[in-house]
């Protein structure tokens with residue numbers, strides 16, 4: 318029996334359904350299913366939320382990354398720096414755009430790319446860097462932008478896990494040439510299926526992404542004029558309605574995530590369990606609550622036996638994934654070690670305080686075993 322689920326999407330749906338039901342009906346009766354007013358209004362709301370001038374809705378977060386690279390002219394012969402600890406799509410989008418990922422190691426504290434690891438990954442072929450706001454928080458953006466600037470490379474934010482995150486009071490999405498969001502259902506802002514967006518304050522870049530996502534049609538051109546070879550990666554109206562409906566609750570849901578994370582942090586640090594650190598000046602929106610523990614797989618299995626669902630983000634760093642190994646260039650020790658230890662605990666806006674306590678109590682019961690395996694791994 319599940320006592321603490323990893324997430325609860327249906328609770329969000331139940332909360333927003335009364336406000337979106339009539340909007341769904343009118344959209345279905347209007348017949349504007351792809352693009353149209355619901356998409357345009359969500360795009361305006363999302364750009365405003367991120368502090369950018371433009372948002373372009375696309376089919377998913379991976380397409381957002383790939384279309385951004387292509388729209389920026391990054392392709393064959395180019396290299397793009399990607400942190401080793403991220404969801405595989407960050408690196409896969411680079412490959413799909415025709416470029417080569419260069420993997421950077423991460424901070425042992427935050428598990429995010431650092432100015433030093435970025436600098437170490439840059440070569441004369443590097444055209445861009447993907448800064449990933451993993452787990453919901455942003456690294457030192459001023460320092461990273463300074464390294465990128467000095468090297469003359471483009472900055473793209475992979476903000477798929479960082480809806481509403483901030484660094485020094487500025488929102489995720491507003492730092493790079495463009496930023497890419499995923500609205501996969503489990504993300505902090507999630508649709509009822511796949512969806513994504515690119516945000517930018519460069520109007521020509523927004524136009525180019527929009528054209529690429531819509532069969533290469535430019536604004537103002539007729540339905541059968543195609544100025545570039547594009548693809549079909551549009552946002553559906555039914556997804557945009559869900560997203561606008563949920564956006565109205567996002568700040569409250571984020572605050573609840575932050576409060577639950579504080580409860581976890583207090584309980585777990587008493588037990589000596591190490592959480593991923595909060596980066597200086599970052600507003601962490603806790604897409605994931607990640608701890609590090611020796612004997613991770615055993616801990617995870619025992620939690621599972623007690624009905625507590627967990628995740629691992631990510632068990633294999635990108636540079637060791639079989640199709641990406643050919644881009645790897647030596648070991649990345651911090652990311653490789655962390656991949657053995659990372660464990661994501663349940664955290665979602667409708668989680669109760671009691672569920673946090675249940676999870677922490679269960680971990681507390683296992684602590685003797687956890688410490689023993691830590692001694693074991695140190696001894697080796």
Ligand SMILES: *Cc1c(COP(=O)(O)O)cnc(C)c1O
Pocket residue numbers: 377378379380403404406407449451475477478498499500501511512513
């Ligand atoms: C979810 C995610 C993506 C991909 O988004 P999809 O919408 O699933 O294609 C890319 N990068 C990161 C960091 C993600 O978490």
